[in-house]
Amino acid sequence: MKIPTEGKLLRIFIGEADKWQGNPLYEEIVILAKKAGMAGATAIKGFQGFGCKSHMHTAKLLRLSEDLPVIIEIVDSEEKISKFLPQLEEMVKEGLITLEKAQVLMYRA
Numbered sequence: 001m002k003i004p005t006e007g008k009l010l011r012i013f014i015g016e017a018d019k020w021q022g023n024p025l026y027e028e029i030v031i032l033a034k035k036a037g038m039a040g041a042t043a044i045k046g047f048q049g050f051g052c053k054s055h056m057h058t059a060k061l062l063r064l065s066e067d068l069p070v071i072i073e074i075v076d077s078e079e080k081i082s083k084f085l086p087q088l089e090e091m092v093k094e095g096l097i098t099l100e101k102a103q104v105l106m107y108r109a
Helices: 025-035 078-091
Strands: 006-015 041-045 069-076 096-103
Touching: 006 025, 006 078, 025 041, 025 069, 025 078, 069 078, 078 096
Parallel strands: none
Antiparallel strands: 006 069, 006 096, 041 069
């Protein structure tokens, strides 16, 4: 698979407890990205953060959160990302989705 040198970086900021059809939303997004033939997707769990509701989520020892922040990153061509966005808009009820330029230096198996 080849990604153009000028690609796009899609970031989806959600909570660990967010669901899609009864399953963790972050898992469903990564699975959907694979089915869509995206170059790759990575879900990263944060240990502290807050969003538009200003509710603090943290993984401190004495205060365990069940809704830690999760970021899913996907890098691919602008065309493939654009086709993927409508599905995300349906799935992500609360969160943040960003898109920016990405200069792809290397993508190898």
